[in-house]
Amino acid sequence: MLFKQKIFALLMLLAIITIIIELVRRRKLLEEYSWLWILTGTVVAVLVVWYDPLVFISKLIGAVLPTTTLFIFGIIFLLLISLHYSIKISTLTNQVKKLAQELAILDQELREQVRGNSDV
Amino acid sequence: MNRILTIIPAYNEEENISKVIAEIKNYCRQTDIIVINDGSEDKTGDVATSAGAVVIDLPYNMGYGAALQTGFKYALRNNYQYVVQIDGDGQHEPADIPRLLGPVFSGEADVVVGSRFLVANKYKAPFFRKVGMKIFSFLASIITRRKITDPTSGYQALNINGLEFYAGEYYPADFPDADVIIMLHRVGLKVKEVPVVMYQHLSNKSMHAGLKPVYYIFKMFLSIFLTLLRKDTFEKKVVMPGQL
Numbered sequence: 001m002l003f004k005q006k007i008f009a010l011l012m013l014l015a016i017i018t019i020i021i022e023l024v025r026r027r028k029l030l031e032e033y034s035w036l037w038i039l040t041g042t043v044v045a046v047l048v049v050w051y052d053p054l055v056f057i058s059k060l061i062g063a064v065l066p067t068t069t070l071f072i073f074g075i076i077f078l079l080l081i082s083l084h085y086s087i088k089i090s091t092l093t094n095q096v097k098k099l100a101q102e103l104a105i106l107d108q109e110l111r112e113q114v115r116g117n118s119d120v
Numbered sequence: 121m122n123r124i125l126t127i128i129p130a131y132n133e134e135e136n137i138s139k140v141i142a143e144i145k146n147y148c149r150q151t152d153i154i155v156i157n158d159g160s161e162d163k164t165g166d167v168a169t170s171a172g173a174v175v176i177d178l179p180y181n182m183g184y185g186a187a188l189q190t191g192f193k194y195a196l197r198n199n200y201q202y203v204v205q206i207d208g209d210g211q212h213e214p215a216d217i218p219r220l221l222g223p224v225f226s227g228e229a230d231v232v233v234g235s236r237f238l239v240a241n242k243y244k245a246p247f248f249r250k251v252g253m254k255i256f257s258f259l260a261s262i263i264t265r266r267k268i269t270d271p272t273s274g275y276q277a278l279n280i281n282g283l284e285f286y287a288g289e290y291y292p293a294d295f296p297d298a299d300v301i302i303m304l305h306r307v308g309l310k311v312k313e314v315p316v317v318m319y320q321h322l323s324n325k326s327m328h329a330g331l332k333p334v335y336y337i338f339k340m341f342l343s344i345f346l347t348l349l350r351k352d353t354f355e356k357k358v359v360m361p362g363q364l
């Protein structure tokens with residue numbers, strides 16, 4: 001990997017990790033959601049700096065260029081992150097459904113009570 | 121005394137709902153009626169209230185399954201022992217309610233499904249839907265080892281076991297179908313079909329209209345496959361036979 005490429009990759013990662021940490025600090029992003037992003041960034045950063053494991057992994061998976069390995073792992077991490085979001089969205093959908101059902105039932109009970117009171 | 125609740129999920133049914141409610145009252149006097157107004161944009165809620173039904177207004181359009189389930193939850197909260205679910209668009213014939221309730225009262229079944237295919241019927245489905253229905257009733261029949269002809273039917277009667285299962289976690293929010301029949305079988309609940317009259321959809325916005333046939337077939341295969349992979353559990357209650 002060229003020195004320029006390394007510098008560019010590291011700067012980008014540094015920027016992304018800084019943004020994530022800043023978002024969590026300002027409570028715009030929950031810690032719960034940030035860990036996967038930070039993990040992705042850190043792993044890529046380590047592989048950029050420490051070249052031997054990258055070459056080793058490239059040989060292992062049969063990639064010709066170490067940069068390809070970086071891209072592949074970047075994409076795998078992105079997939080995992082989207083999957084993580086899909087799970088979260090499913091959970092949220094279920095929770096919203098339950099809340100809305102409860103709300104509708106309680107709303108009906110409340111109206112019934114109000115009507116009962118006004119009849120007296 | 122048996123407490124019976126008839127649940128009508130309704131989305132933009134201001135034209136049909138009052139007739140449905142009136143006929144239910146006519147054919148089954150003992151039942152309370154609740155309309156689940158699924159975020160309708162028209163006056164469904166008001167019309168149903170003036171027709172004498174209790175109305176639950178959902179805060180937004182949640183879908184057929186989620187609307188029905190709200191009714192099941194309401195039924196449990198208010199200690200109903202038997203539930204009938206019927207569509208609000210007038211495609212189901214309310215005169216069949218006593219026939220649906222028969223097997224749940226006698227303890228013969230936990231869930232009774234009104235089938236439009238057990239007798240000659242005026243109902244006609246579009247080609248792809250018909251193919252889908254054939255495939256899935258065939259699959260459901262093989263898996264449950266009972267004759268299932270109409271797993272899509274939204275015209276059902278439940279006892280407390282069916283009710284508790286439907287109010288629980290496993291009930292789908294979109295369109296309950298053959299997958300639910302198979303789930304019922306897998307948790308040990310008894311399903312029985314009785315013949316009912318069903319009319320052609322009066323308006324075409326009813327439950328399955330928006331569902332693309334290809335998506336429906338794909339989703340249902342997936343859903344049945346996953347149902348078979350799961351080990352759902354359900355604690356069944358012993359129920360005493362009731363009477364009409």
